[in-house]
Amino acid sequence: xxxxxxxxxxxxxxxxxxxxxxxxxxxxxxxxxxxxxxxxxxxxxxxxxxxxxxxxxxxxxxxxxxxxxxxxxxxxxxxxxxxxxxxxxxxxxxxxxxxxxxxxxxxxxxxxxxxxxxxxxxxxxxxxxxxxxxxxxxxxxxxxxxxxxxxxxxxxxxxxxxxxxxxxxxxxxxxxxxxxxxxxxxxxxxxxxxxxxxxxxxxxxxxxxxxxxxxxxxxxxxxxxxxxxxxxxxxxxxxxxxxxxxxxxxxxxxxxxxxxxxxxxxxxxxxxxxxxxxxxxxxxxxxxxxxxxxxxxxxxxxxxxxxxxxxxxxxxxxxxxxxxxxxxxxxxx
Numbered sequence: 001x002x003x004x005x006x007x008x009x010x011x012x013x014x015x016x017x018x019x020x021x022x023x024x025x026x027x028x029x030x031x032x033x034x035x036x037x038x039x040x041x042x043x044x045x046x047x048x049x050x051x052x053x054x055x056x057x058x059x060x061x062x063x064x065x066x067x068x069x070x071x072x073x074x075x076x077x078x079x080x081x082x083x084x085x086x087x088x089x090x091x092x093x094x095x096x097x098x099x100x101x102x103x104x105x106x107x108x109x110x111x112x113x114x115x116x117x118x119x120x121x122x123x124x125x126x127x128x129x130x131x132x133x134x135x136x137x138x139x140x141x142x143x144x145x146x147x148x149x150x151x152x153x154x155x156x157x158x159x160x161x162x163x164x165x166x167x168x169x170x171x172x173x174x175x176x177x178x179x180x181x182x183x184x185x186x187x188x189x190x191x192x193x194x195x196x197x198x199x200x201x202x203x204x205x206x207x208x209x210x211x212x213x214x215x216x217x218x219x220x221x222x223x224x225x226x227x228x229x230x231x232x233x234x235x236x237x238x239x240x241x242x243x244x245x246x247x248x249x250x251x252x253x254x255x256x257x258x259x260x261x262x263x264x265x266x267x268x269x270x271x272x273x274x275x276x277x278x279x280x281x282x283x284x285x286x287x288x289x290x291x292x293x294x295x296x297x298x299x300x301x302x303x304x305x306x307x308x309x310x311x312x313x314x315x316x317x318x319x320x321x322x323x324x325x326x327x328x329x330x331x332x333x
Contacts, residue, residue, distance in 0.1 A: 001174045002113070002166075003071035004033035005208045006215050011037040018042050020063055024049045024072070028175035028317075032310040050094040053101070060105035068102050068110045069215065070095065073143070076177055077117070078268055080139035091142035096149050103159045110150070110161045111218060116204070116231065118144040118165060121272025128278040129165075129227040136270045151225075160224035164215070167231045167277065171208030171296060172303035177317040180205070180297075183242055184304045186318055187249040187261065194320045197267030199239030202274045206232045207296035210289040217287040231277035232289045248301060265320055 003021075010019045023029055025047055037043045048055050050072050059065070072094060074080070074087045095112065102110045119127040120134030135141040153159040170180040183193045214230040222228060236244070239262065246261045247253060282288075308314055 002169050002208065002211050003069070004173045005212045006069065007034060008037050009212045009216065011040050011043045015042055018044060020065065021045045022048055022059065027313055028177065028311070030310045033173040050098045051090060053097045056097055056101045060101050065105060066108045067219070068098070068107055069113065070098055070111065071113045075139060077137050077139045080137055081269060084138035087138050087142045092145045092149065095146035099150050099153055099161070103153055103157060108160065109219070110159065111222070112147065112150040112161060112163045114143050114147050114163055114165045115140065116165050116167050116275040116277050117272070118147065119275060121274060122276055123273055126276045126278045127229070129229055129281060136272055154225040162218055162222040162224060163227040164218055165227065165229050165277070166211060166214070167204035167206045167275065169208055169211050170205050171300050172307070173208070175311060175317060176308065176314055179238065179241065180300065181304055182318060183245045184249065184301055185308050187245055188305060191318070192261050192263040193242040195238055195242060195262055195264050196271060199242070199264065200237050201271050202235050202237045204232050204235045204275060204277070205293070206230070206289055207291035210291050214282060214287050217282070217285050221285040228282050229277045229279045230282055231279040234293055244297070248297065
């Protein structure tokens with residue numbers, strides 16, 4: 001999802017570079033996100049899986065790839081409790097395959113896209129890049145483990161890897177299982193927002209265009225072996241997020257009407273309260289978020305009005321996820 005925005009920007013702004021988009025086309029992918037560049041001469045789409053070593057090795061040999069931005073991952077926290085081993089397989093094993101092939105191909109820079117969730121939750125402490133990793137769910141654990149593999153290539157071979165950890169990204173193109181597009185789509189279909197637990201969990205939201213600029217900055221200025229937090233100070237509780245969206249979509253400021261559109265359900269096994277991050281290091285590279293919440297969320301609401309059906313299974317994304325105990329899955333992928 002974030003990668004689609006980065007790919008579009010790279011194709012449009014760097015006509016002398018061939019941008020190769022490798023994607024498995026899993027349930028949450030939509031090639032409609034790339035329609036604006038699909039016919040461009042400097043864009044190439046290849047369907048494939050990072051978990052297939054022979055295929056990945058041949059890809060590096062055939063395409064002479066010199067820079068890798070590694071976004072590919074299973075990312076939905078709720079699903080990770082049900083499919084912990086599958087998340088481990090894709091996020092850890094897949095990353096291992098990709099970084100090994102990239103190292104063998106001697107690429108100039110390998111950027112691994114991680115998440116603020118590797119830090120675990122915090123109510124007061126602000127995380128910087130040297131803070132310990134304390135993941136609390138299978139998704140975050142798999143991303144943290146993958147980071148260790150990537151980092152080891154820098155420690156062992158001085159292979160030029162860079163790791164980024166970003167806040168929650170929102171905007172067009174996101175499969176509607178994630179909280180912002182899910183709430184928007186439910187309300188646009190006259191259905192209630194489904195809120196886990198108390199709804200007091202707070203998240204930092206960063207607009208897609210700002211994240212694109214962050215990755216372009218890391219591409220140009222990011223130093224090998226470094227980690228960069230891509231964060232924002234804009235923070236909102238999930239219940240407040242629901243109220244904001246109800247206000248904008250249902251055109252009401254009445255507290256009782258807002259409550260009508262909010263459905264509180266049992267919380268998932270662990271649900272971190274906050275992920276406050278210090279992004280001073282990115283600011284020192286010249287990047288900071290620019291898109292105000294009011295502007296970003298308005299564009300996002302408009303986009304889902306027209307594009308909700310860009311995925312053939314988008315209706316399924318709006319169902320509440322069943323609650324289970326952590327790491328329930330016992331069989332492999």
